[in-house]
Amino acid sequence: MAGLVASFGSGAMTNSIDEFEDADCILITGSNTTENHPLIANRILRAQEKGAKVIVIDPRKTQIGDLADIYARQNLGSDVAWLNGLINVIISEGWYDKEFVSGRTEGFEELKAKVADYTPDKIEQISGIPAATIKQIAEAYAKAENGSIVYCMGITQHISGTDNVMSLANLAMVTGNVGKRSTGVNPLRGQNNVQGACDLGALPNVFTGYQAVINDELRAKFEKAWGVKLDGKVGQTIMEMMNNAHDGKLAGMYVMAENPMLSDPDINHVREALENLDFLVVQDIFMTETAQLADVVLPGTTYAEKDGTITNTDRTVQRCRKAIEPIGDSKPDWEILALLGQKMGISNFDYNSPEDVYKEIMAVTPIYAGISYERIENETLHWPCPTADHPGTLFLHSGTFSRGLGALKSIDYREPAEMPDNDYPMQLTTGRMMFHFHTGTMTRNSPALHKEVKESYVEVNPSDAKEQGIVEDEKISIASRRGQIEAKARITNKVGRGVVFIPFHFVEGAANVLTNPALDPVAKIPEYKVCAVKVEKI
């Protein structure tokens, strides 16, 4: 999200899901949309039926790639290069939106000079996308009346993740495709409340509604609301916490419904870090790999056993409603936290219901201030919604950007942190698949889903398989500098030559034993999507 904040001033999906259907061109990159956001994919395919061009640029030819009007396979981590290439073509052909660029953005001349080096022929060498395809994509997107960009973790989980996002924002701004219906730069959130967790300030640098902890005035507001003194320096990110735990600089952690033992890169390092803590609390619904390492395990509940709100990927605040009583002695997570706060001697942790908590959220969070439990019974409200009579905001940046002028950023392509070499000659990329979700805590305990795919697998290109004598379903070894796993081979043209793909849901054959924890310097996102591996028969 750091990329969109730098470019636009606000880090969220710019437009809403309902608008996709009326786009004329939808450019999808780093998103396996039909498998991971199926109901958004439906809307995109409906747009295609109505005449929109769908363009997919992805290292894997997934189902949405198969269905696309134009599909291009880029080399892993080459995104800044091909995006600069598109902008190069759009500027040199005169297809850019001169009025939008001069009226609403800054940095155009620098960007123009920067992308001048990124000619289609040069892009073909770096990214593997043919020069003719670069030109074709540039024309389709730039000439569309309403062009929409959709991306997901395939763009962000790189050391250049922030650069990739800013490059997408450049592309949208240069063509005037932001701040109006059915356009924009749209990150799809992977979990049902990632947007909400960010909005509510579960981030080391901001309180709720992206109010910075370093801002004295805002901090004073929260000090007054909570009746305590607050710290004004930015805290540690998840990766920094893990590294500090590993080095003995963090004494304790409280983990609520997360499973870093499967979701974080370089799992062996994570285990050492968590084992090194003096005190670990895990609050979850199952005995996860992380919970096994805890000193205290607190049983929370599923969505079915609690009330509350959840904010989806297009900034809509929606209700979660209690349908059944908590199982056994488990308690809703909000209640556990409220009880713990009271035990720690804090007087204003006395909440009777989630709505009680929500009212406090409304009072301190301008973007949520007009969205009440009562209103969302009957209305679909997207934040920002600052007052009780505000209709909510379908698309952001209409007329002006959150930061004023949109910032066009001049960015150079950088190689991924770990490129193939003689010892590790192939590349690994990771992701999700249709029947499972994240670390499998929910889906692997759902018989109908578990039945579909029971174990990890590795996708191998037919030419690579042939060269090594690997056959379908054969168990093979995949090793990186950080560890080694085994998984059954699926031989498929989905992946290109020299690239293998492993889903990260499975503890047996866990892809994240292999992944590289090298971080994007701004967003601190690890490079899950590229590392060097060797693939061998067992």
Add this chain to the structure above:
Amino acid sequence: MNCDFVLTTCPYCGCGCNFYLQVIDGKAVGVVPCKTHPVSKGTLCIKGWNAHQFVHDEKRLTKPLIKKSGRFEEVSWDEALDYTAKRMLEIKEKTGPDSFGFLSSAKCTNEENYLLMKLSRGVMGTNNVDHCARL
């Protein structure tokens, strides 16, 4: 037999589809799509259609646990929370607020994320709070 349909939000991806959770005699037994919802419009993916299945799984945690001499023992809520509060406050006192960290969750509600964030900042006194948005 008592049968209810409770409108709620799917626990999986960020699309935010709503569905009716079908409850028979206090048990979640099925899922029915919501035709009027602006995203799902009466359809669901295979994960959504099966979103009730893990709720009553027999492996669900049902009691607070404390690890004593390397083994988990079932304890009361009071004991678990008293012990947790005591250990957290000890760490705050001994090595300072910033020697503690919180991982919040993209699978929990807004209210829960708010409370964990408030616990971190307002009670422990540290901004070391994050979740897996970047992962």
